[in-house]
Structure formats: structure tokens, C-alpha cells
Amino acid sequence: MRVLLVEDTIGLGEAVRDQIADDGHAVDWVQTLGFADASVKATAYDLILLDLMLPDGHGLTFLRKLRTAGNSAPVIILTARDQVSDRVEGLNAGADDYLIKPFDLSELSARVSAVARRYRGNPNPIIHVGNLVVDLNDHRIHRNGQPVELTAREWAIFEGFIQRPGILLSRSQLEDRLYAFGAEIESNTIEVYVSRLRKKLGHDAIVTVRGMGYRLEIHGQ
Amino acid sequence: MRVLLVEDTIGLGEAVRDQIADDGHAVDWVQTLGFADASVKATAYDLILLDLMLPDGHGLTFLRKLRTAGNSAPVIILTARDQVSDRVEGLNAGADDYLIKPFDLSELSARVSAVARRYRGNPNPIIHVGNLVVDLNDHRIHRNGQPVELTAREWAIFEGFIQRPGILLSRSQLEDRLYAFGAEIESNTIEVYVSRLRKKLGHDAIVTVRGMGYRLEIHGQ
DNA sequence: CTTTACCTGACACTGACCTGAACGCGGCTA
DNA sequence: TAGCCGCGTTCAGGTCAGTGTCAGGTAAAG
Numbered sequence: 211m212r213v214l215l216v217e218d219t220i221g222l223g224e225a226v227r228d229q230i231a232d233d234g235h236a237v238d239w240v241q242t243l244g245f246a247d248a249s250v251k252a253t254a255y256d257l258i259l260l261d262l263m264l265p266d267g268h269g270l271t272f273l274r275k276l277r278t279a280g281n282s283a284p285v286i287i288l289t290a291r292d293q294v295s296d297r298v299e300g301l302n303a304g305a306d307d308y309l310i311k312p313f314d315l316s317e318l319s320a321r322v323s324a325v326a327r328r329y330r331g332n333p334n335p336i337i338h339v340g341n342l343v344v345d346l347n348d349h350r351i352h353r354n355g356q357p358v359e360l361t362a363r364e365w366a367i368f369e370g371f372i373q374r375p376g377i378l379l380s381r382s383q384l385e386d387r388l389y390a391f392g393a394e395i396e397s398n399t400i401e402v403y404v405s406r407l408r409k410k411l412g413h414d415a416i417v418t419v420r421g422m423g424y425r426l427e428i429h430g431q
Numbered sequence: 432m433r434v435l436l437v438e439d440t441i442g443l444g445e446a447v448r449d450q451i452a453d454d455g456h457a458v459d460w461v462q463t464l465g466f467a468d469a470s471v472k473a474t475a476y477d478l479i480l481l482d483l484m485l486p487d488g489h490g491l492t493f494l495r496k497l498r499t500a501g502n503s504a505p506v507i508i509l510t511a512r513d514q515v516s517d518r519v520e521g522l523n524a525g526a527d528d529y530l531i532k533p534f535d536l537s538e539l540s541a542r543v544s545a546v547a548r549r550y551r552g553n554p555n556p557i558i559h560v561g562n563l564v565v566d567l568n569d570h571r572i573h574r575n576g577q578p579v580e581l582t583a584r585e586w587a588i589f590e591g592f593i594q595r596p597g598i599l600l601s602r603s604q605l606e607d608r609l610y611a612f613g614a615e616i617e618s619n620t621i622e623v624y625v626s627r628l629r630k631k632l633g634h635d636a637i638v639t640v641r642g643m644g645y646r647l648e649i650h651g652q
Numbered sequence: 653c654t655t656t657a658c659c660t661g662a663c664a665c666t667g668a669c670c671t672g673a674a675c676g677c678g679g680c681t682a
Numbered sequence: 683t684a685g686c687c688g689c690g691t692t693c694a695g696g697t698c699a700g701t702g703t704c705a706g707g708t709a710a711a712g
Contacts, residue, residue: 499688499689582688582689582690583689583690584689584690584691585689609690618691618692618693619691619692619693620690620691620692623690623691623692624690641699641700642699642700
């Protein structure tokens, strides 16, 4: 799926872009309405993620122009919790959905893949890694055929690994998955969750890279 | 697809009817709520296009009655640009979408075929899950042979589960089923409905996945 | 050997969740 | 018109799994 991300906050934009790319979609990220305008003229997007407060104007102006131009691509609005009127107006202006900042990356994934599913009638994407079978939408894991139960936090971490198996994830990247961006944490929480995941998924499933981070190890069978 | 068009403006009604017929759907066109009432009792429509200002009453009264009667056919509201409050109320009353007059016929086509797409691939209206037998068209459920009565809201939730048994549904996905898109809800309504469904369908029918959502458990037989 | 980084069992507390009960409202009946 | 009923929603009180912190231990690096 081709996704256009219109968002001027750098940290958030990066995180969203990476998440969507990891989910297997092509992302174009622009920071202004001007570039957004140009992009939709050049490309037929399957989904548009639209922030409302942008340096060169309000997202709703863009949305209305898009609709009157006959573009009916699904639009998901990214908005702050207190801007209720914006949200209502957004839906009236032709948005399909909205996400309230700060949002979980997994919530974002869910919304995006809901759109993707509607567009091509896809079943759940199932990933096989070593002796694990993972259903991403359903948050379900089987290890050697046995179901494995993960808590919300454990899943958040694990999802980060499974999306890029074999790739090194730094501590702070993992922390971002737990505490919607920003929130600094000074403790060994990540270590604890890695430990818990190892207990559930096998002790060699996650490899420590000293001083750098962790990586999911693909092994077996 | 069977479409019911409720619209008292002659010119517009004709144009819409013709467009939908051209798209390959069967259209019934009525001009009053009275006839609309009679029609939905006689026929199971797959989509209802509903004007709000009608000679014998307001379309929302009709919509509410429809929903409390357990009819969950998708409804698209046809409304004028300046009636924002009507639109919001409409979504809250259980409409699925809306179109602002005057609208392009191509826009209409797009929305209608979006509904059609969602409706297709559902050829088997009777589903067996564990000790439940569910008739999707009739909204009828039997548990171990005994009929189970669900209210409109309970059904809305349950339908989400039954369409893809075993899948995890997040709180917000369930909320979307109750309140078209939009309407923010800050309460435990979902929990209450889950609780009531459990009482009617068996306490182990719906499993809580803490921090993530709920899932219908397929068990027995 | 010392230092640093990481591991993991244990534990207290928070907040997510459950559910009986009460409220409010629209629709139906008399 | 008044009264009743069913449904949707909110509230309050209770329960318990999940989370984060800590402390004592182990492994790696130099």
C-alpha cells in the first residue's frame, strides 16, 4: 500500500514512518501542506495520515481541497486529545478515522492494516520465525505448536523484534515502544521484559549485544 | 445488492436511483417515512440511503427505530451542508456514513460500492462456533439448541466477534462498532456489554486479553 | 582483580477490568 | 396524555493480573 504521512513533528514523524514501513507499506513523509499538495497530485495514495496543525496551514483545508478534487483516498487524522471540535469537523470534512496523540504504535498499525484489509480483502499476516508462528493482527504466538500468552507490554517489545527479525534494537528504541515517545525511563525495565520474553519464548530467542541493545535470533528447524 | 432510497426531492431521487441502478444494484425508491417503514419490514435491504427532511417526519426518528428493532443494515445519510448537528447526531444514531448535498453521482457510487465491497464475501449466513449457531441475516442465536435473545447493541458487539471468530478485537474497534466512527466514549460501556454477553453466551465465551482487548473463544464440540 | 553491563526472582502498588444496581430516555399501550 | 417497559449508559465498589522497582547475583571486558 502507498501511504502519505503529513506530519511536522520530527520525532513522531520518524516513528510513524518506520512503523508503517515495517508493516510492509511504502511511505512518503512530508512536513508541510505544500508538499502534501504536490505529492497527492503526483501519486495515487491508498491512505493518508494527516496531522492538523502544520506550519503552512490547517490540515482540514487540505482535506477539503482533496475531497472536492475528487480524491477519495482514506484519511486518518492525527490529533491531540483536547481538540474535539477539530475531530468532529475532520469527520465531516471527509476523514475516515482519527488517532489521538499520543498513540501506541501498535494502535497505529492496527488502524493502518484495517484500511489495508478493507482494500484488498487480506487475511491476517502470519509470520514464521524459527519455531515461532506469529499472527500480527491477532497478537497470537505459537511456539512449537503451543500457544504462548504475552501481556500487553511484552507484546509491544516482541512486536518490535518480529518486524525486523535479526536486526539490532537499541534500548531507547525499545523504550519508545513501551512509552509512546518521549518519556525517559531510568531503570532496567527493558532488561526485565527481555528476561520475561526469554522465559516464554526460549532462552536463546533474544541475544544481548553488549552496550548496544538486543536482537531476535532466528534459529532452529 | 438491494438498496432502499428514502428521498422526497423528485429530481435528486431520480438521479440517485438511476445511478445506483446503473451500478448494478436493485433500488427501491420511497418518498416518505411511512413507506420506508413498510419497506424495511417487507424486505431485507443491504443498504439504506436516507434523507433527513421528509414530509412526514425526520429521518433520524426512522433510523433510531430501525436500530432498536435490531436492523443493522448500513445507512448512508443524505444531508445539506449546513446541518452539521444533524450529521453528528446521525452518526450517533447508528448511521454508517453520510453524503453532503449537493454531491457528485460519482461520489455516491464510490460510497455505495464501498458498502458493497464490505458486504460481499459473506455468502454463508449461518455460522457454527462451538456450541453456538448464529444466523447473521436474522440476528438469531441458538446456544445448545436454546434460542438466545440479544439487544441491538449486544448484537453489534457480538457480530464483530463472530465475523472472524478467535480474532482479537481492541476496545476501540468495539467502540467503533457501537458508534459509527467518531463519538468519543469515556466510560466502561464496552465492559458492560461484554459482561452481558458472557451472561447470555457463557462465561468462557469471551476471553479478556488484558491491555489489548477481547476475543471470542471457540471451545467445545 | 576491578569495573561495568546485564540477568532475574521477589514484591508492592496501580489501574484495568468486572458486575450489580440505578438512572434516563424513547417508544409503545391504554 | 400518562404510565410503563426495555434498552443503553453511567456509577461505585471490589478483585486481581500486570507493571516497575529493587537487590543480589552472573557474565563480560580490560
